[in-house]
Amino acid sequence: MLSRTASGLYWMARYLERAENIARVLDVTNRLSLMPVRSSHDDELRVPLNLTSTSELFWTFNDRLAMPQLFNFFVLDERNPGSIFCCWESAWNNAHAVRGSLSSEVWESINSSWIELRKLRRKGVSSIGADAFFDWVKERSHLFRGAMFGTLMRGDAMSFIRLGTLLERADCTARLLDVTLYLTEQDDDTVREYYRLDTLLRSVSAREAYHTIYRQQLASDSVNEMLILREESPRSLRSCIEEIANQLNLIGGSGENRPRLLVTTLEAELRFSSYDSLVKEGIHSWLRDFLGDLGNIAESIQHTYLEAK
Template sequence: MRGSLSAEVWESINATRIELRKLRQQGIGELGNDAFFEWVKERVHLFRGAILGTLLRNDALSFIGIGTLIERASATAQLLLIKDQQLTSDPDPVREYYRLDTLLNAVSAREAYNSIYRQPVSRETVMELLILRDDVPRSLRASISDLVGQLEQIANDRSHLPLRLAHQLNVDLRFSTRDDLAQADLQITLNALLARINALSDSIRQTYLEAL
C-alpha cells in the first residue's frame, strides 16, 4: 500500500500527524472545539486533494474511493438518525432550526441548501437534501451513486453480490421522493438504510479483501 501512495499524500499524512501531536501536547481545549473541528476538516480536504491530484487511476485509488463513500454514507445516515431522534423528542421550533442548521454546517451543506431551497431550514427539506439529492456530495443518494461507479471499475467474476446490493440501494434512493419520506417513519427508514449500507460494506470486504 505504501508504494501506491504519492510523496504528496505521505507529506499530508505526516504533517497532520505532527500537528495533531502538538495539539495534544498543548491541549485541544485551549484551541476550542469549533477551531479543532475546522482544522480536522481542512486537513481532510488537503488529504483528499493530494489523493485525487497525484495518485494513479488504478484499483488502489478505487478502493480508497470506495472506503470514503461507504464511510460518508454511513456517517450521514447516523447523523440524520441522531438529529431525527432529537427533533422527535424535543419539537421546539427554535431548537429545531438551530439543530438543523448545525447539521448542515457539520456536513458542509449549508451553502448547497441555500442555493437549492432559498427558504428557512425545515426537517422535511433537510432530510430530502441529505437523503435523496444527487447533487449534494454528502447525501446518501450521491454517495451510493458514486459508489456504484467505483465498484463497476473494479468488477470481476466475484463481484456479483456487492454490485447487486449497491445497484438495488441506488435504485431505491433514486426513485424515492420527499413525499415518501414524509409518509414514512424516519427512524425505521434510516435504520433500514444503515443496515443496507453495513451489509454492502460487509459484502465488499468479503469479496475483495478476505478473498486475498
C-alpha cells in the same frame, strides 16, 4: 491488486473520514449544548455517544456528562478506539503499510498531519481551542483529498480509497439525520428545531447548498430530502451510493459480485423513490434499514475484495 493492499487503502480512507466526521459531530454537539437548557438538556450531549455506540465505554472512564469530558474522550483518549487520535493513528499505520501505492504528496499529507496531531496532544488541544481544532481536522482531511485527487493515478488504489471514504460518509450522514430527527420529535420548540437544522447543515457543509436548492427558510422535510435524495449534495445518501456504485464498476471483476448487486439495488431505490414515499414508510424506519443495507455492503466488500482468498 493484492487484497492486503486494497484493505490498507480502504481502511486508511475510512479512518481519515471517521476522524473528520467525529470532529464535525463534536462541533455540532458543542453548538447544540449552548442552546437554552430544557428538561432533556443532556440529550444533545449524548449525540456523539449514540452515533458511535460508545456510551458504555464513556461511563467506564467518566463520572459526568459534560463537554470537557466528551471532548477529551473523543479527541485524545487512547482508550477510545473511535477517538480522533486513534483514528489518525490507524489511518497512518494503514498508509505506512501501503506507502508504495500512494503518491508522495498523499503520504506527506497523512504523515505531516499525524506528526502535528502528536505535537498537539503533548501541548494540549486547549492551546488552540476547540473550534480551531475542529477546523484543523477538517482542513487536514481536505488536504488529503486534494492531494489524492490531484496526484493519484486513476486506478484500483483510488477506487478503494473512495469506497472507504464514501461508506463512512454515508454512515455518518444517516446517523446524524436519525439523531436530529429524534431530538426534534422529543422537543417541538420551533426555535430550537431551526437551530438544530442549521447546525446539522453546517456539520455536513451543506448550508449554502440548501439555500441554493430550496431558496427558503429551513424546514425539516426539505433538509431530510436534500441529505437523502438530492444528488447535487456531495454528502447526501444518494450521492454517496451512486459514487460507490461507480467505483465498484471501475474495479470490475467477473462472475458473481455481491457488492455490486447490493449497491445497485440500493442505488435504484434512492434514484426512483420520492420523499413522500419515505415519509409514508417512516424516516426513522427507513434510515435504520439504510444503515443495515450499508453494513451489508461493507461486509460484502470486505469478503469479496479485502480478504485473502
